[in-house]
């Protein structure tokens with residue numbers, strides 16, 4: 001005599017587990033000392049695209065080491081791979097407010113003679129304490145060249161569109177150096 005089938009319909013893991021992956025690895029959220037891979041587009045308030053990685057290699061950076069503008073870094077905390085977001089960053093948290101006292105007019109012969117000087121070109125100079133600082137040409141008027149230590153995008157609100165691609169923990173060496181090693185990072 002056949003035994004009756006058990007009436008119980010208690011869930012069993014086996015059939016579902018065979019049909020689909022039940023346990024995916026934990027996604028790491030963006031936090032200090034994590035290496036983040038992302039695509040971004042930076043649009044200024046006039047609608048112009050100042051910079052973007054979409055269509056090219058993504059940006060790879062070490063989070064929490066001021067490798068990107070502070071306002072964007074702050075708004076990325078807790079984001080996960082796959083997240084898409086818009087981040088509006090005021091100038092003060094971007095490339096800084098424009099400081100007119102950070103400007104200087106110098107004679108043409110302060111620059112290498114063979115270089116054709118154009119607005120927006122960057123050079124480096126030394127501060128009184130010996131530190132190297134970047135400067136940008138702001139105006140060219142004959143022999144008088146105005147240089148500015150303000151970043152060309154200072155005073156501007158930055159509108160970022162971001163797609164987070166990957167997040168991983170930084171290695172001890174990356175943390176010590178303050179930057180990413182390997183693909184998209186430093187090779188040394």
Ligand SMILES: [Zn+2]
Pocket residue numbers: 174177179180181186188
């Ligand atoms: Zn390094």
